[in-house]
Amino acid sequence: MNYFSALFLNSSKRNFKVGIIFFLFPLCFNPVKGQAPYDFSKLIDLSNGLNAARLKVEKDTSWHKMELGANFNQGSFSPQWTGGGVSSIGIGVLFNALFEKKKGKNSWRNDLQTQYGFAKNEGQGSRKNMDRIFFDTKYNRDVSSKCALFANINFQSQFAGGFDYSLNADSVMIKRKVSRFAAPAYFTQSIGMEYKPVDYFFLDFAPGAFRQTFVWDKNLYVNTPNQNNYGVAIGRRIHYELALMQIVANYNKDIAKQMNLKFRYQLYSSLADPSKIDSRLDASLTAKLNKYMNVNLSAILVYNEDQSANIQLAQGLNIGFLYSF
Template structure:
């Protein structure tokens, strides 16, 4: 029995040795060089095109591409708005009312230039509106011409040295209305360039963000014009601060102008401008204030709702605070979109 086991193991080892020898012999055969001198060997043609002979390279001059583009340092925006309000009642309308038609228009143009610490801003605001009620005199709802120009030179991160010139007046005649013998009467109190204001200012501007700035005009001059006589003892006793029989007045003053313009909610923009004017010849008894606020809500691409308010305190025009407020639904076109 032991003999058969030994023979079995011997046969297995002999078989493994035979397999290993055949493998080594095959490797040795693969490495034997073959003489192909008299053999006809046909190689398979490559499907890729081939070229025989020498290749000639010719240098090609590549011209640079010139792009005819220029950097535009100007940014402009123009908005044109139209508001129309109309109401009609039948003669037997028991709730009361009066037929009316109101039309208003607004043009706002703003151009800004900025390059290497120098900036220039020009803004034009033109407003005019009228309302016509049945059996009443026509009345203005808005009337303003405003043109502001400012050049600034950056002196630090948030501070600028600036110079500005702005002009303000109105398009149409302005009247005060009163009743006399149950009949509506009107009295002329203002017109174009009566009054008109021209203000020049130099100083420093603080601008920490793109939507807020404050000008501190240490050297400010303001000219008030009254080209046509609209003096009315009853409604305009102060005569806009201009002496009788005079058409011009110049004042030197300290001025502060703050501007805020930002989208505070989705499609809701708040724009405000505050101005304080302190004449140097009467700083303790005469300080002018003006606050303009506009809240605009965009309904769709063209329609919007606008609420505007103005608060004014100017002793040269009136000894009390003046105020106005308007609410309008209209169409506004903005260029560029």
């Protein structure tokens, strides 16, 4: 049992939700320090034609950013090289797209992040070293300057097959397929409240979220403590799960000139078993070397008992081409 589990076991579901609501409410509606309360006497009288003519038309704004990148690394050794080493080659590509549209109190945000890469070592063949599909779409309806009601859909998976490599008793390498596209895949729908005090950070709280875990290939399995196939029953393709709550924290800011820090943390607590809390942190630090070259450090941290009883970590450091448009 981890820290989050103990927190849930020591608090009732109802008291927790009430506490969250009372915490968010003053954040949403309290005026900024030093700012006077709103003067309702300044409301425009629509019966007055002159005042009605002064009404401003709601702004229709949209913003988008796309990134296309690639990195390459290679090393080789001649047969005469006495220092030892293995020739290798590695290639990675990424495509990210962010689209935001706001009109009045309504806004729509779409975020797509994709990565794929592989490395090939002499005598071992090619093996993927990064593979990620992330898509998130969210509709917001503002209720104050800092808070909004939202409806959200999220999808996460990978492009290609993943393998587990191990040696058998005869020291022969055994390759076992443990993943592919939509095996697993996570499809989540949620509604709740967003707290956004600044442009580069928001916190989502969803007291009700619904998640489907897909393992579309019935022949796949993962060596979890009870071999439960990413939480999907052996022989089935989908596992349905209702959340007691889901929390998402998202940060995306240029912390220095030509340097950007981005992270997304997701916490998901099952209604059936609140002591089981899934956590995932995606983080990246990117520095631009010039107009088209950059260096990127990324990490993914996962704790999900349906996958493994241990904390999982994936990390990468890349230098390559990045074009933003």
